[in-house]
Amino acid sequence: MLEHRQRVLNNLSDTPSLKNFLVEAIEKAYADGRKLAIKAGKLAKFGVSVPEESEYPIVCPFSVEQILDEDFYGL
Secondary structure, X not given: OHHHHHHHHHHHHHXXXXXXXXXXXXXXXXXXXXXXXXXXXXXXXXXXXXXXXXXXXXOOOOOHHHHHOOOOOOO
């Protein structure tokens, strides 16, 4: 997670116009990530707490500012 966030920050620094596409990119990435998290949860072994599919928010619960904040972990 930290490495990916740093890559995004570096890319935005190198190409500021990319910021215009952040909301769209986050929506797509979140939808893909949600799907993967649900699938991974179904493969979890005994003793692992796995949320129900309905517990995964449909829309990304974090703002662009939170996602780009190096000290934000969503906890």
